[in-house]
Amino acid sequence: MLREGEVRIPSGCAISGIMNKKGEVFSGHDIIQSIALMHDRSNGLGGGFAAYGIYPDFPDHYAFHLFYESAEAKEKTETYLNMLFHIAESGKIPTRRVPSVKNAPLAWRYFAKPKPDALFEDESEDELVVRAVMYINAHFSGSFVVSSGKNMGAFKGVGYPEEMGEYFRLEEYKGYIWTAHGRFPTNTPGWWGGAHPFTLLDWSIVHNGEISSYGANRRFLEMFGYKLTMQTDTEAITYAFDLLLRKQNIPLDIAIATLAAPFWRDIERMSLEKQTLYKAVRTVYGNLLLNGPFSIILGSNKGIVALNDRLKLRSLVAATKADVLYIASEESAIREICPEPEKIWAPRGGEPVIGLFEEGGIQK
Amino acid sequence: MTISMSTPDFLIERDRDRCIKCQVCVRQCANEAHFWDEEEQKVKANDALCVNCHRCVTYCPTHALTIRKYPLEFRENANWTASTIKAIYRQAETGGILLTGMGNDRPYPIFWDHLLLNASQVTNPSIDPLREPMELKTFLGRKPDQLKVEDGHLVEKIPPQLELEVPIMFSAMSYGSISLNAIKSLAAAAERVGIMYNTGEGGLHKDLYKYGKNTIVQVASGRFGVHPEYLQAGAAIEIKIGQGAKPGIGGHLPGEKVGLEVSQTRMIPEGTDAISPAPHHDIYSIEDLSQLIYSLKEATQYQKPVSVKIAAVHNIAAIASGIARAGADIIAIDGFRGGTGAAPLRTRDNVGIPIELALAAVDSRLREEGIRNQVSLVVGGSIRNSADVVKAIALGADAVYIATAALVAIGCHLCQKCNTGKCNWGIATQNPQLVKRLNPEIGAERAANLIMAWEHEIKELLGGMGINAVESLRGNRLMLRGVGLSDRELNILGVLPAGE
Amino acid sequence: MKRVYAREEICGGCKLCEVHCAVAHSQYPHDIIKAFLKQETKPIARILVEEGRPISFALQCRHCEDAPCTKACITGAMQKDPVTGIVTNDETRCVGCWTCILVCPFGAIKRDESEHKVASKCDLCATVGGTPVCVQNCPNDALVFTDELWRR
Ligand code: SF4
Ligand code: SF4
């Protein structure tokens, strides 16, 4: 059977996200409970989490999470990593035995800083990390970079999400943003790397849906040097955000208007200046428009953004209570951990829910 | 004179029980295949003159007429077919090049018919175009790699773009090769449905200036009718290098078609032959092309996108890449099935490559080089229906050019006799008696109807795929699967076989 | 009043208007083949396509305001309907003297000698009602039926 990257596997899913806007950290317990409630939206073939603020001891190091399928893969990859980075600390990611979790790869993490002489001319540290991630995933068989951002990490694998939470002992971590994903693939890849969230640097995406524009999005991104080795929507969405927000410095609202573009009939009603802007967005970035049903939560060290496709073909609910923002595929998954939110609403298609850290919060 | 060995191609059958001797057929056939026998008081026919254009059949008020293939058989021979033998007889009689009109009619594979489209089931809902917006708006022109936005403002304007409501345009057909009424039909239709038509190399007749914002003005090797107002008149300028029906060959409009108005529009003396050289004699290399592109941009203050039209030939990917780098904003590629007003038969039938493969190769190549954004790709050369349009866009085209389909919409019956100037449908002719047969108001309505019908069908197909904006289809080859294609062909097309 | 106007610039001279006019005024107004092949005399069209190639246009009675034919008619067969404005010839009263033909400034009246001699002219298909058949059947919309003076 072909695994992710060798074949395109669409999948349905459940997503959930929690953020403390003041940057106060809380344990992984809530997010596990929330995603576990949506057990029926997954089928045990993939679950995962992204957590931000979990490595306060290494806030300025790139935290690499890697999966290894063999000792040989680990050795080769480490030689490569050592060539490009100073590794401050590394070690096995703590796990506990969960009876239903089988065939787990070796999960290892590294806190790394790029060696100055490893940088190409004009290359930023971020770009070096991206280069290294792409290289490892493409060239070292048996190795897979799960996440590579600062002060964040992704934990995922084959199983129900709550099983993954237990396996990776997430209740022992404390973070200010948690996102989670339960997967219902229409195929059985059974590969840990193929589970979600998908990450790059400190971007993480959890996503529910199947984008019909994948082929167009992919070929556009490839022109900008992205190698879409996983063939998943999530990967494409992550790279789209990376291209717009990091590489091209596009403001967040414009990036959102790219992926869930306003309809022409709405653009026609805008002021002339806005019309020019949005027309330009759709002219230049038309190929990045995400078509078909989706709901996503984008995580980063700056905050989170939740977004629906412009026709709202997938469910998505948001709620707030005090400093906490909740987002989930189902309202019940929010009420499970926050029975009485102050505000709860279903965002309209194409209308983002943006959670940024407040003044004084963590804003890197 | 020795006997001609040419035998008729068609047989005219008249049902005498139906014929009312109205002689409508006699008056309609410009080839004079029907005639009135005064003595016998009967309408008769000379089969040898019939080109099977269906004009008389359509006009006969009693449906008394049928045109058949002439039943004369040659001895069966898979190699020496009737058409091969007849061509030799013709050449033996005339000693000349065989001329023809319209596009390649040989049975080469049609790749469109080996590509199948996807549709949504379960995991992804299809979208009902009657209930949800379905967006086909398309922009042609150079796209920057990124936008510069500050405080909600666009800091740098993007280069000029052609805005199309539907990703279809009427491709170049010159005044001279087709009639003014045919052009008026297309121009008015383009205006009505928000697309472009193309002047071809025949200049712009004074009556057509009012359609400027829907006009692409062409600059070809003959430079007919090119002057400052002409360049300013259109929404874009197209440099014509080649044409799918006759790559590597120039054009020749015989003097008898150069009447007063054609001569004024083309700015050549009345009655003289209008000869477009095979190459532009100021373009012998890609640098020269670049110069012309920038000369035209300069002449129009960088306000209009410049397109370069080429025929699909073997090395098309590299040529297209060169054109993109030479500064073109749009590359129009014309496949080997593209039509023409007149072309040498052997060139039409044997030179060039299928547009499907050319398009796939060019789109892939430009993406590999990271310059696909710099140009828009427009393809033509026998786009026959809306499914072809959808497949072309999925392969990577921004828009398509149609010409034959547009002419068929306004009456062309593909008799392939455009070169004779006797088009019974008032299209490929300058004979005033024939030109007036085409009412431009009816023509405009029919051509506009065709585009609207295709627009509906494209929306339907997109909705089925779960896509509601055409930009999500563009280059989305995952929406295509091949059937009956070799691995190599699948590879070039960049599509998976059906079932995978 | 509504009249039929010809658009010379797009009349192809096919004469289908004549054919259909003749049928509509024949013994078999709904069967074109019988009208021509079964009727003993050839049906006559009341519209006439004038030709001098490439010029061609269809002409028929203009139903003049001050119709000279009605004045000239010796029996009073030719009448202008005060309500509709249509000029018609009452064939039972017409004696075939051709005075009307003489005075018609357009040459729009023909002789019909198939039965008893009568003047034959366009009646705007008043008997049929609706749009005249020539207009209905012109393949190129070169005939228009309108009460505004047709302007190009
Ligand atoms: S048009 Fe038809 S009915 Fe009239 S003469 Fe010709 S064949 Fe006969
Ligand atoms: S050439 Fe056309 S009009 Fe003439 S007889 Fe043949 S089909 Fe009829």
Ligand code: SF4
């Ligand atoms: S344009 Fe006229 S001559 Fe040419 S193929 Fe069509 S009908 Fe025949």
Ligand code: SF4
């Ligand atoms: S039917 Fe129309 S086009 Fe034909 S002769 Fe009569 S007016 Fe002219």
